[in-house]
Amino acid sequence: MNAPAGADRAVDVVIIGGGHCGLAMSHALSQRSVDHVVIERGVVANAWRTERWDSLRLLTPNWMCRLPGQPYDGDDPDGFMSATEVAGFITRYTARTRAPVVTHTTVQRVSAADSGYLVCTDQGDWRCRAVVLASGACSQPAVPRLAEGVPASVAQWTARNYRRPSDLGPGGVLVVGASATGLQLALEIQRSGRQVLLAAGEHVRMPRLYRGRDVQWWLHVTGVLDQRIETMDDAARARRLPSPQLVGSDERTTLDLNAVQQDGVELCGRLAGVRGTQALFSGSLRNVCALADLKMGRMLDAFDTWASEQGVDGEVGAVQRFQPTAVAASPRLGAELGSDVRTIVWATGYRPDFSWLDLPVFDRRGELRHDRGVVDAPGLYVLGLPFLRRRKSSFIHGAEADVDELVAHLMGHLDLIAGGKALCYLGPAAGGCRGEPSTPPPPRGGTPRGFCCNGRPGAAHAAAR
Amino acid sequence: MNGTHSRATVDGFYGLGAEQRHRRSFEFDSDHPEIFAATDNGATPVEYVLVGLAACLSAGIATVAQHRNIQLHSVRATLEAGMDLQGVLGIDAHVRNGFDGVKVHYEIDADATPEQIAALVAQSQKRSAVFDIIANPTDVTVTSSKT
Numbered sequence: 133m134n135a136p137a138g139a140d141r142a143v144d145v146v147i148i149g150g151g152h153c154g155l156a157m158s159h160a161l162s163q164r165s166v167d168h169v170v171i172e173r174g175v176v177a178n179a180w181r182t183e184r185w186d187s188l189r190l191l192t193p194n195w196m197c198r199l200p201g202q203p204y205d206g207d208d209p210d211g212f213m214s215a216t217e218v219a220g221f222i223t224r225y226t227a228r229t230r231a232p233v234v235t236h237t238t239v240q241r242v243s244a245a246d247s248g249y250l251v252c253t254d255q256g257d258w259r260c261r262a263v264v265l266a267s268g269a270c271s272q273p274a275v276p277r278l279a280e281g282v283p284a285s286v287a288q289w290t291a292r293n294y295r296r297p298s299d300l301g302p303g304g305v306l307v308v309g310a311s312a313t314g315l316q317l318a319l320e321i322q323r324s325g326r327q328v329l330l331a332a333g334e335h336v337r338m339p340r341l342y343r344g345r346d347v348q349w350w351l352h353v354t355g356v357l358d359q360r361i362e363t364m365d366d367a368a369r370a371r372r373l374p375s376p377q378l379v380g381s382d383e384r385t386t387l388d389l390n391a392v393q394q395d396g397v398e399l400c401g402r403l404a405g406v407r408g409t410q411a412l413f414s415g416s417l418r419n420v421c422a423l424a425d426l427k428m429g430r431m432l433d434a435f436d437t438w439a440s441e442q443g444v445d446g447e448v449g450a451v452q453r454f455q456p457t458a459v460a461a462s463p464r465l466g467a468e469l470g471s472d473v474r475t476i477v478w479a480t481g482y483r484p485d486f487s488w489l490d491l492p493v494f495d496r497r498g499e500l501r502h503d504r505g506v507v508d509a510p511g512l513y514v515l516g517l518p519f520l521r522r523r524k525s526s527f528i529h530g531a532e533a534d535v536d537e538l539v540a541h542l543m544g545h546l547d548l549i550a551g552g553k554a555l556c557y558l559g560p561a562a563g564g565c566r567g568e569p570s571t572p573p574p575p576r577g578g579t580p581r582g583f584c585c586n587g588r589p590g591a592a593h594a595a596a597r
Numbered sequence: 598m599n600g601t602h603s604r605a606t607v608d609g610f611y612g613l614g615a616e617q618r619h620r621r622s623f624e625f626d627s628d629h630p631e632i633f634a635a636t637d638n639g640a641t642p643v644e645y646v647l648v649g650l651a652a653c654l655s656a657g658i659a660t661v662a663q664h665r666n667i668q669l670h671s672v673r674a675t676l677e678a679g680m681d682l683q684g685v686l687g688i689d690a691h692v693r694n695g696f697d698g699v700k701v702h703y704e705i706d707a708d709a710t711p712e713q714i715a716a717l718v719a720q721s722q723k724r725s726a727v728f729d730i731i732a733n734p735t736d737v738t739v740t741s742s743k744t
Binding site: 405426429462 | 697699712715719723731732733734
């Protein structure tokens, strides 16, 4: 282990990542007088400053942007923040909470050490009793393996390194993915004069405004955003849901497949394969559109039922229904890479990066093993992943409830260690042992279901870093 | 068998970690119609593909309906698929051999709303093996040996 001068400092808790989740946890620990540090590879809200495209705005209106102890502090509650504005919001929060952030420090390894963890960084090491992973759900673009077969003549971008249409070369552009990101990028690239082909698999369709209110208002008041992961029939599927087709704009326009087609974007099925210079698209486009239309219909039905049960029909606009998604008579099944398509933009989602976590906490697919944020190693926690505990877990305002619950667990862990019990984590070689009993399996069923939205920051609500 | 007439037998499959047997052997005669100078001793191979698709989607509809507590009274599928014979006959290299599209229409009588019925049919497509085989590219390996 390289330990530069000044290494081996000790704190109770190390929080990795100076985004909104890490800072909310820092605030909670400060309130409880727990000695801790927030380690940030760049500056606070780094990803919002360096890893977002220029036109990005949050998918959630400003009034929803709040952190523990800090409500929205601007004068446009119905507006949508740009990435720079989000960075400003988080930076003000850092100053206000006096968070102990160590910037420009990259974590290289986290490993088990006698009674806790050793966090090695490029600026020295930290010993601690607990670690909170708050480096976010969007550390790296999740590009499908078939990208490897794309000919070198085609330029490839991801939603992470794409900034603006003018960076792309001339010629046709294939945008892969029909979440908020895919639709936003498809539309602005099409408007830049390049013909866009949009490959759409399963997606989540939503109007921006419904009955005169923002769709996020509906999701908030009807309790959808507060749904808990343990009430979902299929938690893995709920966590995988792509971000809804939304854009935050002053005009509060709806962004769906009909809207992008009106601007000339050509729609095709999911990118199913690459054979030589041919991109092959699935023939399932009509069905994925039908699925999304039906699902949106069920969501709106549930909103209407709620409104009439609550007696607020008079306070919102009239019931609306939207045109089904238009699908061409014969959507194309292939495109010639290098001629039809000169550039591919992968808008296929993100995944977290825990490659520096040297602990036996991954399942066979390489995903972090945790129960609603309590990682499968005593004193290790994770925040800000999609639907971690609630549907709003990856939203900015979702951090508060998750932090409240996880900090309680964390305090219990610190107490346990202070009491001299459970000092039994022996590290990977010894297999480790569990300091705490695992939580009982969650109950099933019982919450309103049948429709969904999602807080994945495919385009924006809330990527913690 | 003679000419374009062939007979396939299905009796075993591999599943649940072991070789399994069907309750009995099933035989499928396949041939081409007399207008193609064939003997018409069975459905054409491409018709079997449609039979497979309809059977797969219908089984899916029944399964999803049961899961969603929807009582079905009748399910009827009509399938339509066009083929340009210039492809399979090698007349025009730009025409594919297979279907240029497949259309399936379901008439369903069930204790459910039209939206619930549409959702059954959509979910069945999402879970269907044959739909996936037809709608998505599949790598195919065909080998031969002299006997």
